[in-house]
Amino acid sequence: MIGIFDSGYGGMTVLKPIMDLLPEYDYLYLGDNARAPYGNHSPENIQRFSEQAINFLFDKGIILIIFACNTASSTALRYIQKKYLNGNLEKNKKILGVLIPAVEKAVNTTKINRIGVVGTKATIASRVYEKEITKINKNIKVVGSACPLLVPFIEEGWHNKPEAKSILKKYLKPLKTNNIDTLILGCTHYPLMKNDFQKIMGNKVKIISSGEATAESLKDYLKRHPEIEKKITKNKKRQFITTDNPQRFKRFVEKHFGIKISTPEKITLN
Numbered sequence: 555m556i557g558i559f560d561s562g563y564g565g566m567t568v569l570k571p572i573m574d575l576l577p578e579y580d581y582l583y584l585g586d587n588a589r590a591p592y593g594n595h596s597p598e599n600i601q602r603f604s605e606q607a608i609n610f611l612f613d614k615g616i617i618l619i620i621f622a623c624n625t626a627s628s629t630a631l632r633y634i635q636k637k638y639l640n641g642n643l644e645k646n647k648k649i650l651g652v653l654i655p656a657v658e659k660a661v662n663t664t665k666i667n668r669i670g671v672v673g674t675k676a677t678i679a680s681r682v683y684e685k686e687i688t689k690i691n692k693n694i695k696v697v698g699s700a701c702p703l704l705v706p707f708i709e710e711g712w713h714n715k716p717e718a719k720s721i722l723k724k725y726l727k728p729l730k731t732n733n734i735d736t737l738i739l740g741c742t743h744y745p746l747m748k749n750d751f752q753k754i755m756g757n758k759v760k761i762i763s764s765g766e767a768t769a770e771s772l773k774d775y776l777k778r779h780p781e782i783e784k785k786i787t788k789n790k791k792r793q794f795i796t797t798d799n800p801q802r803f804k805r806f807v808e809k810h811f812g813i814k815i816s817t818p819e820k821i822t823l824n
């Protein structure tokens with residue numbers, strides 16, 4: 555099984571393109587809905603929550619985990635990788651984030667070396683996107699904008715309302731005035747408003763969703779690592795686990811992602 559970890563529902567924007575591209579594998583999705591949104595928490599809390607989730611998935615025998623959450627990827631992934639994977643404590647296990655695939659795609663996309671990043675408060679405050687982009691090309695200017703109100707709007711199903719669009723316009727203003735040509739949607743939820751991002755930024759701006767970039771990068775990773783690939787079960791099984799209301803989880807996913815899922819199991823992370 556491949557484990558997909560997110561703070562809540564949003565990681566479905568990552569799981570969906572992964573399932574579309576690699577349908578043969580088994581997937582287990584863990585959403586920590588009880589403590590979402592992660593984006594307004596301190597880095598210490600996000601690291602603790604993520605560590606608990608990783609321990610849970612490792613205990614289930616999962617050897618490959620995708621951190622679908624941008625906030626966890628930018629704030630906790632390095633810490634977890636160092637703690638668990640460097641010292642060979644968890645040999646032959648792997649955790650991949652959504653950040654690097656989106657960064658690489660954006661760097662290859664920009665023609666004028668100007669990239670925008672939108673995300674939660676924690677993601678933008680970490681400046682990890684900027685660090686990773688300038689590691690590849692120090693001439694690229696990166697402009698970040700935190701959009702903290704979008705996640706609650708989307709979770710309420712209010713993202714098609716004019717209020718959501720007018721807030722988005724305000725959030726995107728600094729990116730518009732900085733003339734970027736590539737925009738990374740650095741938050742799981744934002745692809746649900748992708749058309750609005752595109753409309754406000756204009757057709758000349760290429761929008762990069764981390765989910766699609768991650769799916770392509772996972773495919774490539776599995777090809778390059780047959781020792782991991784051969785251990786992943788392939789029965790097209792999809793299992794969902796949440797730390798909050800399973801019915802609410804099922805309703806949200808079915809409504810917004812157009813797929814039928816089994817009712818998730820409810821667990822407590824500690």
Ligand code: DGL
Binds near residue numbers: 564593
């Ligand atoms: N999953 C989070 C992210 O991608 C968004 C929701 C949250 O803040 O927990 O950053």
